[in-house]
């Protein structure tokens with residue numbers, strides 16, 4: 001499979017590139033900073049510079065053409081509400097429109113639990129982020145793409161266990177970036193995981209079994 005990753009130099013993106021290329025997929029890793037190309041290459045991908053804010057839909061179409069799938073794990077990462085709107089919101093819309101125009105129908109979006117950090121500790125910027133991510137989910141579900149939305153819990157950098165809880169509605173919790181990447185790697189190669197929103201936390205089920213259960 002030829003996979004186009006947006007956000008390839010990020011925490012989930014780098015881990016996913018490693019898994020995909022280890023199984024023999026070819027990955028084009030879109031990154032924004034010129035200095036991030038080396039990290040994409042080290043993970044096994046072919047770097048391509050791109051910016052969800054500066055690039056037009058046509059620019060993205062050119063980059064995506066010839067791929068079999070897009071994985072979107074980019075994010076503004078708390079750099080401001082305007083950036084959240086432009087990257088997590090409008091950026092996702094541009095990427096989905098570009099994928100459709102490029103004929104790349106399989107599209108996996110890394111989203112977020114709508115109930116993340118409930119209970120008063122979230123500030124205005126976080127509330128905005130949650131709203132923008134939800135609207136991005138809505139946008140993607142209304143496209144004609146072969147979409148899959150993965151909503152991970154709070155991401156952890158510590159080593160994953162390879163075990164998760166995954167379902168259409170699960171209780172909110174943490175999840176290791178390693179395990180998010182492992183889930184997407186497996187889910188991307190399971191065509192029955194389509195037109196589905198999956199919530200994902202750490203758990204007891206091996207990733208392959210979790211994907212097989214959802215597919216069944």
Ligand SMILES: NC(=O)c1ccc[n+]([C@@H]2O[C@H](COP(=O)([O-])OP(=O)(O)OC[C@H]3O[C@@H](n4cnc5c(N)ncnc54)[C@H](OP(=O)(O)O)[C@@H]3O)[C@@H](O)[C@H]2O)c1
Nearest residue numbers: 007009010011012032051052053073074075077112154155
């Ligand atoms: N943090 C959490 O607990 C949490 C929980 C649930 C879901 N999520 C979601 O999980 C996803 C992946 O998380 P992560 O840990 O991999 O995030 P990350 O490490 O911040 O990676 C995001 C990547 O997106 C890139 N990016 C930002 N703006 C861009 C633009 N305009 N054009 C192209 N690329 C751009 C970043 O590049 P730069 O280095 O240039 O900024 C970065 O490499 C995000 O969508 C996030 O919303 C996060």
